[in-house]
Every structure is written in C-alpha cells, then in structure tokens.
Amino acid sequence: MITKFFRRILGSKSKPIDRSIPVMLSAKEHGIDPKLVSSNAIRVTQGLQQAGFKAFLVGGAVRDLLLGIKPKDFDIATNATPEQVRKLFRRAFIIGRRFQIVHVMFGQDLLEVTTFRGASVDAAPKDEHGRVLRDNTFGEQHEDAIRRDFTINAMYYDPDTQTVLDYHGGMADIRNKTLRIIGVPEERYREDPVRLLRVVRFAAKLDFTIDAATAAPIKTMAPLINNVPAARVFDEMLKLLMSGHAMACLHHLRKEGLHHGLLPLLDVVLEQPLGEKFVRLALASTDARVKQGKPVSPGFLFASLLWHQVLEKWTAYQAAGEASIPALHLAADDVLDSQTEKLSLQRKIASDMRDIWAMQPRFERRTGKAPYKLLENLRLRAGYDFLLLRCASGEIDAELGEWWTDFMEGDIGAREQLQTQKPRSSDTSGAPKRAKRRSGRGRAKPEGGTSEGGE
C-alpha cells in the first residue's frame, strides 16, 4: 500500500513533488523496534524536546532501524543551535569541523547532535572544482533533509511519538533496496566528492542496488576525490574498510576507478598475485572480525594493505647493502612518508603499523632468549596475526607460523622442545637475503642466517 503510494509520487513526472512536506509514517507502517534505540539517544532527544526544541534521530541510525539492524551509533538532528544544545547537557562539547556539531557524552557513549542545515549551498564558499568549503548556515528541517546524501539517510525518527518523517521517498528505497542520491547526482558529487566513496560503501554494506542516475557519473567524476583534504578521505576510507564489507568495497572502488586517489600504492600491490592474495586475506579476516563484533585495529588494517609495498622496498634496501632490520625500517619510513601525505595517517595508526612490521623479522629468531622476549611484547598478538597472514598468502613458509602457534600455546617443556627443533626451511624470511655489502655503502653486517641484525 505504502510502496504503491511512493511509486505513484516518485513516478509522477508531471507534478513536481513538494519536498518540504514529509510523509509521516506511524509505528505500524515503519515497523521500527523501539528496543533497538539506545537509552542515551532517547535522553538527548527527550532533553531537547523538554526544553522546547525539535529533536529526532537521523541518518544511518534511522536507516539501520528500518532495516532491523541495531545501530552502532546515533546521530540526532535538532532546531536548537549548537550553543543551545551545549547548555542542556552536562558533558557536551561543540566540535568545529567542516560543520559545527555538538558531542554529548554519557560515560563512554558519544552522541552527535547537529542543528538543521540551511538548504542552499549556492552562496557557500567553494574551491575551483565546486567543492563546498564551509557552510554553517542553519535552516528548516526540510532544508536539512535535502542536504543529506541519500534518500535512505534522510529520514527522521522521533522516539517519543515513534513516527518517522520521510522527505525524499527513503522508505520506498529501503523497501526496494535502492541507493539513490538526493538531487542532481553530478551537482551533489561536485559539492562533496566524498559522496562518491559513500555510494560504494553503502551499496556494499547494505547490499543495495545503486540507482542508475546515481551510478552514472561516478566513473567520470572519480578524479574529484583528489581535491578532498586527506583527513576526510582517510575518515571515509576507514569507515569503508571497517564496514564488514571491505573486500566488496575495494572490488567496487576498482571497478569505478575510485581507488587511484585513495591508496596509490595499493594499486600496484593488487597487481602482483602475492600482494593481491595478501590483501584479500587481510580484508577477509577483517570483515569476519567485524561481523563477529570483534574489534578491528586500523593500524593492522593499513599495515596489511601496504605490506607488499614495504616488502618491495625492504628487498631493494637489502639489495643495496643494508642489513635486514635497518632496511626494514627504511622501507617503513618510505611507505609511511608517502602515505601520510596522501592519507593523513594519524600518528597512532602509523606507529602501530611500524610496530607490526618491525616485529616480523623477530619471529625468525627461534633460539635463545629472543622468542621469550617477543612473548612479552604488548603488540605480540597483532604481529603474530600478521605473521599468519604472511604464511597463508604463501609469502613465507607456513612452518614458521605453526612454530609460533605451538610456542605461544605450549608450556615450558614444550617450548624448550620447540627450541631444539631444526627449522624445516632454513630461510623463512619473506624478504630475500640481502646482497653482499658493496664497497663503502650502507650499514650492512656480514651475512648471519635468519636471526641477523638484532635490535
């Protein structure tokens, strides 16, 4: 019945639809289970409403609720100004990014409260490609709705009355599993090219079909991503990689030519069979972890994505006469430097990546105190998981991973026994042996087996 109604209004080209009047959906029509709404989100909407303001859950939370999924976070939209919101809650902070928003905290729980945005971006300052640089004008709720990216992300839910306000036919698109951008696609991508990545992420995550008009300009507009500040691209990339559908997203990004500006080195990596396999395994394991509700570390993720680039440079430095461990550090520096510029890798993530990489040669040292020392390393688990990926991808002999599994799980006796075992293969290192020291170059030490170059 409702679907029919939407089809009728969406299909009628003759009469323009008044987008300032929302369709109101009752609890019976939208079917949201109120138990899926966090009590803190309700505290915020109630607090605002009791102070005389409008307040709704909005965006991804409403979309997920309509799909019967428990939202991972709740965004709230209101007609109160950031300053008015801040005054209503004990722990509330105005965050001034591209848009001013308020963070309301209850314990560890963070809720983002945004004031309805004004409709027109025409007057907003833009860069030479048409990207909106700043725009903090407040407006009416229907104007806020038109500024949102997709129809399914532009619905408002009032937990008090349990009604959904739908301005752009989002409910029909939820039912038809269609991802449709609001407005003229080319204009919306130009205003904010990050939306190109968001299309890919939502289509993969929700398993929705991208509406033809929404999909059509993506390929030609893909280069616009290059003009977006690195920090924003990084945030969106992280969401994409941690969506539980990273592999599907990556596949889609490549298909649309969107991967060029994102992880330039990844392009090269994916073209080598070993690198491709490594990335595929890393993303599959990340996706599985996300689906099981386990935490995923961005450092591990990016360390995986860029490992084969590090490997290539590690090999090159060793071939030029550098010893294994210094060569690995130089390779890590090179890769991190080039990616930091492009991706704006946060310092913490970059340092996690370096730790994971730097641990790899240490796994080759199986005798004496070295492996016991490694057991005490706080990042051992991440380093070990990474080692297993290297084994599974065929980069190094699986025996090294098995040895470490046994060593980590074994008691004292078992560990001693393992230490007396002769490795099945004498060179388990992923990086080829370094070349002989060239005259006067590098800090290379004499060749010394697999446990060379200790720290």
Ligand code: ATP
């Ligand atoms: P997720 O479940 O991944 O958090 P989400 O839809 O909530 O998905 P957010 O990035 O948290 O995504 O954004 C919240 C809401 O803000 C979106 O649903 C959308 O309405 C709006 N929004 C976010 N980014 C944009 C954008 N680039 N252009 C227009 N609207 C946006």
Ligand code: MG
């Ligand atoms: Mg969200």
